[in-house]
Amino acid sequence: xxxxxxxxxxxxxxxxxxxxxxxxxxxxxxxxxxxxxxxxxxxxxxxxxxxxxxxxxxxxxxxxxxxxxxxxxxxxxxxxxxxxxxxxxxxxxxxxxxxxxxxxxxxxxxxxxxxxxxxxxxxxxxxxxxxxxxxxxxxxxxxxxxxxxxxxxxxxxxxxxxxxxxxxxxxxxxxxxxxxxxxxxxxxxxxxxxxxxxxxxxxxxxxxxxxxxxxxxxxxxxxxxxxxxxxxxxxxxxxxxxxxxxxxxxxxxxxxxxxxxxxxxxxxxxxxxxxxxxxxxxxxxxxxxxxxxxxxxxxxxxxx
Amino acid sequence: xxxxxxxxxxxxxxxxxxxxxxxxxxxxxxxxxxxxxxxxxxxxxxxxxxxxxxxxxxxxxxxxxxxxxxxxxxxxxxxxxxxxxxxxxxxxxxxxxxxxxxxxxxxxxxxxxxxxxxxxxxxxxxxxxxxxxxxxxxxxxxxxxxxxxxxxxxxxxxxxxxxxxxxxxxxxxxxxxxxxxxxxxxxxxxxxxxxxxxxxxxxxxxxxxxxxxxxxxxxxxxxxxxxxxxxxxxxxxxxxxxxxxxxxxxxxxxxxxxxxxxxxxxxxxxxxxxxxxxxxxxxxxxxxxxxxxxxxxxxxxxxxxxxxxxxxxxxxxxxxxxxxxxxxxxxxxxxxxxxxxxxxxxxxxxxxxxxxxxxxxxxxxxxxxxxxxxxxxxxxxxxxxxxxxxxxxxxxxxxxxxxxxxxxxxxxxxxxxxxxxxxxxxxxxx
Numbered sequence: 001x002x003x004x005x006x007x008x009x010x011x012x013x014x015x016x017x018x019x020x021x022x023x024x025x026x027x028x029x030x031x032x033x034x035x036x037x038x039x040x041x042x043x044x045x046x047x048x049x050x051x052x053x054x055x056x057x058x059x060x061x062x063x064x065x066x067x068x069x070x071x072x073x074x075x076x077x078x079x080x081x082x083x084x085x086x087x088x089x090x091x092x093x094x095x096x097x098x099x100x101x102x103x104x105x106x107x108x109x110x111x112x113x114x115x116x117x118x119x120x121x122x123x124x125x126x127x128x129x130x131x132x133x134x135x136x137x138x139x140x141x142x143x144x145x146x147x148x149x150x151x152x153x154x155x156x157x158x159x160x161x162x163x164x165x166x167x168x169x170x171x172x173x174x175x176x177x178x179x180x181x182x183x184x185x186x187x188x189x190x191x192x193x194x195x196x197x198x199x200x201x202x203x204x205x206x207x208x209x210x211x212x213x214x215x216x217x218x219x220x221x222x223x224x225x226x227x228x229x230x231x232x233x234x235x236x237x238x239x240x241x242x243x244x245x246x247x248x249x250x251x252x253x254x255x256x257x258x259x260x261x262x263x264x265x266x267x268x269x270x271x272x273x274x275x276x277x278x279x280x281x282x283x284x285x286x287x288x289x290x291x292x293x294x295x296x297x298x299x300x301x302x303x304x
Numbered sequence: 305x306x307x308x309x310x311x312x313x314x315x316x317x318x319x320x321x322x323x324x325x326x327x328x329x330x331x332x333x334x335x336x337x338x339x340x341x342x343x344x345x346x347x348x349x350x351x352x353x354x355x356x357x358x359x360x361x362x363x364x365x366x367x368x369x370x371x372x373x374x375x376x377x378x379x380x381x382x383x384x385x386x387x388x389x390x391x392x393x394x395x396x397x398x399x400x401x402x403x404x405x406x407x408x409x410x411x412x413x414x415x416x417x418x419x420x421x422x423x424x425x426x427x428x429x430x431x432x433x434x435x436x437x438x439x440x441x442x443x444x445x446x447x448x449x450x451x452x453x454x455x456x457x458x459x460x461x462x463x464x465x466x467x468x469x470x471x472x473x474x475x476x477x478x479x480x481x482x483x484x485x486x487x488x489x490x491x492x493x494x495x496x497x498x499x500x501x502x503x504x505x506x507x508x509x510x511x512x513x514x515x516x517x518x519x520x521x522x523x524x525x526x527x528x529x530x531x532x533x534x535x536x537x538x539x540x541x542x543x544x545x546x547x548x549x550x551x552x553x554x555x556x557x558x559x560x561x562x563x564x565x566x567x568x569x570x571x572x573x574x575x576x577x578x579x580x581x582x583x584x585x586x587x588x589x590x591x592x593x594x595x596x597x598x599x600x601x602x603x604x605x606x607x608x609x610x611x612x613x614x615x616x617x618x619x620x621x622x623x624x625x626x627x628x629x630x631x632x633x634x635x636x637x638x639x640x641x642x643x644x645x646x647x648x649x650x651x652x653x654x655x656x657x658x659x660x661x662x663x664x665x666x667x668x669x670x671x672x673x674x675x676x677x678x679x680x681x682x683x684x685x686x687x688x689x690x691x692x693x694x695x696x697x698x699x700x701x702x703x704x705x706x707x708x709x710x711x712x713x714x715x716x717x718x719x720x721x722x723x724x725x726x727x728x729x730x731x732x733x734x
Contacts, residue, residue: 009340012340013340049340050340050342051340051341051342051343051346052342053342053346053347058346058347058348059348061348062348086350122567123566123567124567125567125568127424143424143567143568143572144567144568145567145568145569145572146569146571146572146576147572148424148572162567
């Protein structure tokens, strides 16, 4: 089939045949000729051929596996990119190969209510805590009401635990257990937190890696200031949801890779061995902490 | 072709003759074009187009569209044309109406349990859904049926081991089979049990049916539940099974509290549907079937590779389908609307489930069809779980560092498992 396609294409390129004169070109030349669409019958002796691909299968470039709308706990098959972007060129070096992985869709928006049960604090039961190949932390399958979802597991989460999620900020601070999720304004100052949201309701973006935890430093009129694991401080709205405790898999940074092959199993390709003279950007730098980043849109003093 | 076009074509004939070559075309200043393009979809291009705008329908206001003008006019809205309808019915292109327009649509959801359902809480959830009290272990009077010498098959152990060998070794074409064929095993064991028919003519008044569908609906609290679909082999008999618990024990079940499993809801892992018939109850057979009473259900777990259940979920499936068969039998005589009359005599169904090695035995007794409220008389179930028939049946020995860990062949055969199977088969044949 490929051979016939190729031969048909080459035949259409040959110059000894009558070339295809489109009706538009003829109409330009002879304006009053009204022709029907060119009937490509045997008499014109033309070979029309549609274009064909000269590359490998292009399904590898498509990210259709990520376009799923409906949430599922079933692991989704992933396509590896090898560090290539949509043009096919390497954008990030050192990525490629590695063990096949399936993606487990983790629900980062902890305060997600079931249909019909909006605005009520709810409990969920931990069904399973397991390893996730796509991240350093472990994930937990939790079930509550009529639904099940994957969450990032905290340090001491066991099967059968009950974890609470509440969006209410009371006057008194809540004494939170590990694994529970509350808004920042409801927690006492000094709690270790993880899975921090930057904007209320958008899903957690910070403090998700294995063993990490942030510290709630202070709460100041409607906002809360959290210290991230990199010692940087951020100011977010106090209604942003956060989980209490440290993320699971605490000894992740103490592991020893042991051999080059293990890195290859993780999908990390070797860096180029070429020695390059490093400039002023390299080496240890001791700098003061960057200023606190604020994600709260407070009205400025200069307005009005 | 149109006559005018024919005339014009004739006048333009010299230009379109076969002899017209590339040079003639170039005289007119016209370049020939090859069309070897590959569409962007085929080339895997991602065209980042803005998503189509949401259409806002304002009742009472008619949008001014460019439909009449027959071409795009900036400023007027895009017309929405009705879908083209074929004038006739063609089954290849049938479009089902939207769910809201279907006759069986209801606003309240119905939670359906089918043969592929794997419910999270297992037996606890099945007990809550069917308002049942669990007694672990089969009662001794049932197990004693197979102990008496009159009910022993000649060369019983040897013939059962032959049946296991057939299912595990003789039927497979793989070099290292992972498990034994539960379908072959159960059919062979049933064949063995029915060889006792010579001494007991009552055993002949039974029929085995495969691929039958059962439907039962009931409500618990405010939710509506249904069990529907195929489940396994059905051994049905001409007369009903005798109940295991007498009237006094049945009355005592009213004091039992059903176990809840907060925060998980009892509807988890059940299929939610809005298209259902709320009073549908069917045993799967017509009214004039000569063997109307369901005797034993045989659940073959490993047969369908896509829906293999863990043992707790398999036990839950057995309880749910036993309940469905019993309820469909009990409700079959009642009118579709109105409260069901109380049961004079409990309806009993047995079940055996296996994955080829481990057996689960269930005896279900339906005492009441009043399931809406959580108090009152409960149904009862006797459950014997995880009874192995043998320890291992491997075609090739399991070797670790050139040492035999598990030898080949049938190892660790347990004769009492087949005796339990036989006693469930013989029950009710007096």
